[in-house]
Amino acid sequence: MAEQGEEVILLDFWASMFGMRVRIALAEKGIRYEYREQDLRNKSQLLLDSNPVHKKIPVLIHNGKPICESSIIVEYIDEVWNNKAPLFPSDCYAKARARFWADFVDKKFYLSGRKLYTTKGEEHEAARSEFIECLKLLEGELGDKPYFGGESLGFLDISFIPFYAWFQAYETYGNFNFEHECPKLFAWAKRCIRDNESVSKTLPEMPKVFDFVQHMRKRFGLDD
Known part of the structure; x- marks a missing residue:
């Protein structure tokens, strides 16, 4: 502390x-x-x-x-605050890889997700395809590991898990099912919340975020 x-x-x-x-x-x-x-x-x-x-x-x-x-x-x-377990892996390559995928989340994943609830027509369809592709790429990086870095919550998990709070909006406006599309990634999200108090006490409830997104869409003139 x-x-x-x-x-x-x-x-x-x-x-x-x-x-x-x-x-x-x-x-x-x-x-x-x-x-x-x-x-x-x-x-x-x-x-x-x-x-x-x-x-x-x-x-x-x-x-x-x-x-x-x-x-x-x-x-x-x-x-x-290095008195607690490190968030980054000690291996230089693993650390660089975690940074790469966090950057992917920040740029590619975030932007395609935002387009799911802010666009219509062809742009929306393209965003939906890109978003699901991003999910599958992240699931491939996770593989069969409990967490992206191995056995415990680390930098990449912390970088990506907050997006789970937005998944009711992503699924609703993207018209897809997260668990169906990426079951391993879905299980990872549930594990992050179930086994880590830092995550479960931080993430807001999905319906609250969804309500926020609905209000945003009204401001953008996408919904009546």
């Missing part, structure tokens, strides 16, 4: 899968911190000052110093 006198603040938004991964990492390390929910349509001055380049959450502020971008924050947490 954070040492006495240390100040740890997290600027975040409850539904953000990127913020969730930081919260899971903090929980895994047993770090006490102050959570400050952000209104993304009326961003706080602290958020704008802390992340002037992207103006996005999450931002971790450690003793007055801001760290931005969720994957970088998780790596920072792992390096600074």
Whole structure:
């Protein structure tokens, strides 16, 4: 946990899968911190000052110093609070591979998933195919292992599991069944939640996220 006198603040938004991964990492390390929910349509001055380049959450502020971008924050947490089990594998190749797939999640998977509930027509159909392909690629990387890194929750698991909270929206607007398409990956998600309190206590309920997505779609003019 954070040492006495240390100040740890997290600027975040409850539904953000990127913020969730930081919260899971903090929980895994047993770090006490102050959570400050952000209104993304009326961003706080602290958020704008802390992340002037992207103006996005999450931002971790450690003793007055801001760290931005969720994957970088998780790596920072792992390096600074190294009294608990590491989140990254010790093997350099395995570490590079975990980083590669986390980057794949952030770019390819996230964007195709977003298009499932923000587009229509041909663009939507293309996004659906791409999204399912991404799932199958990730399932291939998981293989028969309990977790992506082996026997315990690690960096890539923490990077990907927050997206599970959005799967009611993905399945509804993508018109597919996660368990049917990728049974091993589905079992992995259930295992992450069942066996890791840091995950189960962080992820919001799917219906709550789905309701949030429905409101977004109305704002985008996609639903009446």
